[in-house]
Amino acid sequence: MIARVSGIYDEPELYELACAYRNVPAEVDALQRWCDRHAGGGADRSGPAGAPRGGVRSVLELAAGPAEHSLEFARRGLDATALDRSRAMCARARGKAGRAGLELAVVEADMRDFRIDRGFDLAITMLNSLCHLLTLDDLLAHLGALAAHLGPGALYVVELAHPADYLGVAPRTSSEWTTETDGARIEVRWGGPGDPIDPVSQVTREHVSVTVRPAVGDVRTVTDVVPNRFWTATEITAAVRLEGSFSVLASYGDFDDTTPVGDPRAWRMILILRRDRP
Numbered sequence: 285m286i287a288r289v290s291g292i293y294d295e296p297e298l299y300e301l302a303c304a305y306r307n308v309p310a311e312v313d314a315l316q317r318w319c320d321r322h323a324g325g326g327a328d329r330s331g332p333a334g335a336p337r338g339g340v341r342s343v344l345e346l347a348a349g350p351a352e353h354s355l356e357f358a359r360r361g362l363d364a365t366a367l368d369r370s371r372a373m374c375a376r377a378r379g380k381a382g383r384a385g386l387e388l389a390v391v392e393a394d395m396r397d398f399r400i401d402r403g404f405d406l407a408i409t410m411l412n413s414l415c416h417l418l419t420l421d422d423l424l425a426h427l428g429a430l431a432a433h434l435g436p437g438a439l440y441v442v443e444l445a446h447p448a449d450y451l452g453v454a455p456r457t458s459s460e461w462t463t464e465t466d467g468a469r470i471e472v473r474w475g476g477p478g479d480p481i482d483p484v485s486q487v488t489r490e491h492v493s494v495t496v497r498p499a500v501g502d503v504r505t506v507t508d509v510v511p512n513r514f515w516t517a518t519e520i521t522a523a524v525r526l527e528g529s530f531s532v533l534a535s536y537g538d539f540d541d542t543t544p545v546g547d548p549r550a551w552r553m554i555l556i557l558r559r560d561r562p
């Protein structure tokens with residue numbers, strides 16, 4: 285039997301399977317190295333084993349989905365909070381934390397307008413989730429809401445799709461892939477050449493389909509159409525300057541230290557922002 289459902293963010297388990305190609309611990313290793321390098325004043329602050337990396341003790345993950353990165357930070361002893369506007373994703377994040385015996389605060393809220401009664405040393409938005417901010421006003425509201433939760437010198441690391449995916453001769457990432465896990469095969473389509481970018485709004489309507497074929501049991505397919513704003517590097521930099529709370533400190537083209545964002549091998553656009561003194 286084939287079960288068909290609609291709404292990829294209402295199906296956190298299928299979403300997680302679709303994104304299982306990532307090496308989350310390796311990505312968190314990179315985030316911690318960047319904290320050593322850029323947090324506070326910028327001098328490398330890697331300390332003795334066990335010391336907080338770059339002095340960073342607390343992390344807020346925005347548009348966190350199932351919160352895989354904040355869970356990994358919690359596993360490493362940081363005080364972690366995950367924020368998402370999807371009730372299903374928040375429930376999934378809480379459930380995963382509970383099953384793993386990890387402390388994770390979960391906040392159901394919109395990243396454009398939220399108030400958490402505390403501050404953080406680090407904020408992250410992973411896997412191009414800023415694409416859900418469709419307009420300049422959305423992006424400015426988001427930066428303003430986040431700035432209220434970060435002290436001077438705190439970092440905001442934003443992982444975006446590489447602009448070559450939209451503007452290059454050939455995309456750097458594939459819009460179709462498969463993963464295998466626990467004997468199941470997962471077939472994913474996420475956007476791609478069939479989903480043109482509106483040339484004025486820079487918004488695509490990405491057609492998403494995730495099919496899970498277990499070794500035994502029913503095949504499940506979830507389909508969705510997800511609006512996605514394509515942001516250029518210069519637009520983000522201009523928005524950051526216009527909003528006024530952050531500076532762009534550095535950029536990377538991969539979760540390593542050797543691929544600049546301008547390198548032909550770069551496949552992500554990762555920006556390191558620093559919260560400036562108000």
Ligand SMILES: C[S@@+](CC[C@H](N)C(=O)[O-])C[C@H]1O[C@@H](n2cnc3c(N)ncnc32)[C@H](O)[C@@H]1O
Pocket residue numbers: 293303346347348349350351352367368369370373393394395396409410411412413416417
């Ligand atoms: C592509 S998923 C990424 C999840 C996670 N960042 C990851 O790396 O797996 C995008 C997430 O953004 C959330 N989202 C979209 N718009 C949002 C908003 N305005 N405020 C908070 N979360 C939002 C969705 O509910 C979804 O969980």
